Amino acid sequence: MKWGFVASLGLLAPVNALLRFPCAQLVIDRRDPLVNPGSAPSPHIHQILGGNAFNTTMDPSKDIPAEATCTSCEFSEDFSNYWTAILYFKAKNGTYKRVTQLPNAGFNGVNGGMTVYYMQDGLYNFQQTSKVTAFKPGFRMYIGDVNARTKSQAERFRQLTFTCLQNIGTRDPQILDFPSTPCPGGIMTAVRFPTCWDGVNLDSPDHMAHMAYPESGTFETGGPCPASHPVRMPQLFYEVIWDTRPFNNKDDWPEDGSQPFVWSFGDGTGYANHGDYIFGWKDDSLQRAMDSPCYVSCPTLKTQSAEAMNKCTVDRVVKEEIDDWVTTLPGGHVASYRK
Template structure:
């Protein structure tokens, strides 16, 4: 169903909130304070949004984004969280690479790259949003997906990481686990849906995943109960990242063997290694207040800022290297091999 149709159908008063907002690009840099804390640089390139306190080491004991950030690239002015995914590249026939830029989603066309973020109690089309959830707490962080996944079987461990080949900006189906095999007229949308059941104790875990779980019967949309090991229901976070592929959609430039030409910054050409990271940084209890509000997308309890203010918040990359925005690269940043 198209987003415009969803908005028109939201006629039933919700019990709790669902929010959808845009975030401009904060920085594109080879840093990963969750998986590689303190490393400068990290093994592969990421695109990052959110609070401007993003640094190589964000250990919870000494780093609270809500207290250290002075601006955010996200529409909610009290959200200083950081959200990030890998960067995407186009590989030419001669083996050189160019970074694929991002663009704003429907309703956020003026933002500078970045992505769209959702927090929801129930699935997107459930307008009543009946399920009360507990908001994330200071120090909370998690990731989803596995950059080493090279097969569909490995990728299926994370059932809600997918791609949408956009025929236009309202396309939402079908979704695939692998990169689209044909050119996508309006770009490739990468969808990342995080698990929603928390163990109720740990704000993180060694693998940054185990403290969270999917519902008993598999997916958030099924509205199944949380397992006994992870009894606390939390909002589902969804990222929609739209990579603008129009410059690279000429199939005469694609590999002669008919394979698709896009590659993640960590070298994955299948798409199965799709993954994303999250570090919580909402100010005080602002997220819980929004989640407890009876609203759908446009929530009066969510303080917002202008697109101009979102775009004005940015930081300079800390890794001094060419990332393929203005020139073709012979290797990916950090030199991972395309595979």
């Protein structure tokens, strides 16, 4: 399905519809307070978005909205932090170049970043009427496997995908590994988190066990939550558009014809696509939005301009080259492929 079609439907849809908004880039840094709290540098580099209370440890006992003074997201009550790894291009000579991000359809002027969704029902269901319980203060989660290098390993997770964009509106087909041909509009990565909570734990040792997928199918299928994780929560979903267009000359690609893109931790397959989340909405603002769903313009939430979003940044803690060509990825990683 094409986003242009989806967007046009959204303009005609009633108030009940999915929550979709942009977040500008807060910082690019080698920090990961979820998986590697207290470590600076963390093993690989990330793009981080959201509230400027972001720090190396992100103590779960802290009140994030009280500590933040701005957010790079459109809704100014959302001080959550969202992050993913960075995409790199590997040239024929073995050097690497960071791939920048493009704003999504409808969000011109936003500095890269990503699009964030919170949904009660599936993405293409504009009658978002199901009841969900919003995430709680202190909640955090992770999805994906940084060590995955095979399709079977990636299939453990539902809907961590790539789309080779023909234009900004392309949404299908979605695949589990990097596209093998140049993509005219860039590459979009999608990260969909599990939606069933155990109702007790705000986190778990692997940052995943407190969450589960529906018993049958995906969130879009409307399957029930398992008895072990009975609380239905919003579908949190990231879309990141990587501007791979400057690297579409196949003469610069590896001589063996393999695709040239690699995650910042060295994965050259794409199977290790993953994402991190730390909840930080102010007061009951997210629950209000879920109880009175909206599309883009949300009367229950405060919004801010792209200019205000772009101004909300934090300084990098780890000082290393992130814009020039490099011989190894930050952290010393090199491209690795199927096991």
